[in-house]
Amino acid sequence: MRKVTKNNLITFGITLGFFLLFGILSATGVLGSQLSGLLIPIGIYIILAISLNLTVGILGELSLGHAGFMCVGAYVGGIFSIITQDTIQPSWLRMIIALIIGGVAAAIFGVLIGIPVLRLRGDYLAIVTLGFGEIIKALANNIYVAMDKNGLHFGFAASISDLDAATKTNITQGPLGMKAPQDTNLLLVVIVLMVCLVILMNFIDSRTGRACMAIRDNYIAAQSVGINVTKYRLIAFVVSAAIAGVAGVLYSHSITSLVSKKFDYNLSILILVFVVLGGLGSLRGSVIATIILYALPEIFRELGDYRMLIYAVVLILMMIFNNAPSFIMLRERIGASAPVQKIKGVFTRNRNKAGGAA
């Protein structure tokens, strides 16, 4: 068996095992209702983390607008489900269509955003994705959709007044948000998560994935061997956006009230924390980090206030220990290997023996 396949199977097994174990515990009532309620958000956050890992870990570009793509998926999927609530039955069929539509919508946004954004690199790219995330949030906060017997009504920045009172349904009301049908259940989340894992594993192990990693490791060298840099970056960016959109659909159908405020910069950073602490480029790391970092503070309630503080300190320390030239030299001297050796930029000359001078 190939090493990659074996590795992927282990990741797959860990994820499935975790949800099987806790799913059974929750179904038999051993797990309290509070902890059972964590399983669906954990699944959704894992999908977000592994999709962001594609951009940050494999493509090597920092995206700070991941919550924006989630927002697109959540809104589009939610609006679709509310419109077709009475026409498409059963609910699981409607939910599957909503997932596909939400994912496609997020992918379209990914293309629209990716074309200008991917002309940039590094810090600029990070700040522009942040800007796009904020723009999407602001737009979602101002959109009004309603339905009556004459069809759909859209409004922007003002509520819709000319509705037929008898048959009207408000779908989304600007800052008040919307209420999508509660179609997400644990089984669905686990199935979608597994599908996303398989897609990402195969993506990373494909020609496209290797091209992305080549671009990450050395942009200019990748270009000079004939890799179409723009194309592969766009592909990875759009796949990442689409999966985030799917997670958004699951999210909007799992909470009672969806508001755009939720999809802010802090959510993007939280997902980034999961990805970085799990190890850039490692799907298994993202899965494990998300489970631990999401569940621990809920279990140790008294830690609650210090949670973010601890994340921040760990984030800084990990970056310094893994990337500071002096620490890398120290580690080489004592012969220990780095726990995470995924980030290799143009500047890691002394470590990158095979690459030579960058």
Added chain:
Amino acid sequence: MMSFVSYLVNGISLGSIYALIALGYTMVYGIAKMLNFAHGDIIMVGGFTVFTAMSTAWCPVWLSVVIGIVVCTVLGVVIEKVAYKPLRNAPPLAVLITAIGVSYLLQNLALLIFGSAARNFTSVAAGAPPFLTVFDDGRAPQFFTAVPADAAKPILTISMETFLSITVSVVIMIALTLFINKTKAGKAMLAVSEDKGAAQLMGINVNGTISLTFAIGSALAAVASVLMCSSYPQISPYTGSMPGIKAFVAAVFGGIGSIPGAMIGGILLGVIEQLSKAYISSQLSDAIVFLVLIIVLVVRPTGILGKKINEKV
């Protein structure tokens, strides 16, 4: 017409605050080639320091401002020494994530100490008369005069805070330009930003110069925090993040690494924001600001005054 003038003046006032913050970004970017994400949160720390000094320790305004500047300067230098210096030759992604970590750390520390609710910040110019009032009944415009209670509503009022923001920013910008072009330390900064290695060979203390840059940037952030919290009299742990990001947009707009660029970019961005708030939509003004950034980066990635840097292989 008068309302347009009022929006314009408010825009210039907001823009000069952005320009002060953007100067910090652009100087650090020029010299350390890194995006200091924590810069916005240094503004917040400055605001809270001045707030605490004024409301809890009952310090006079000037002393509070001095304390705020000192705390921010020290904080900026400490952050540079502890978090950024070890990573000086590390991959850019690692530096960026560290900066986000520092920003996150400061925000959550403030959250633990002060809580998430916004506090009311007492303006440093509280009780002062407005700088300018204009009436439409033929009277001459009044400078530094309190409006009498029985007077008709003035058609244009420029508050003391607005006047202070613009004046202080202009003075600081002139002083900074003189400092960089005329003094030895300033010229050392220019040399380090041009070529770190060559500067070191010429006997310039590179580490000291980088620390000095962080110190100046953070001190400017402290001044900006006082001006901002006086004009928009509220403070919370999240106060700094949005203005910080917008100031970065301003720095990019003007051309990152360029000091006059940061000033022009900041003022333009402030005017754009205020005018779009007034004439387009107040809820979408943030979105419009970011749209400006995206258009600038797509059309002219180096900004208004930026230099094109060719990547060396």
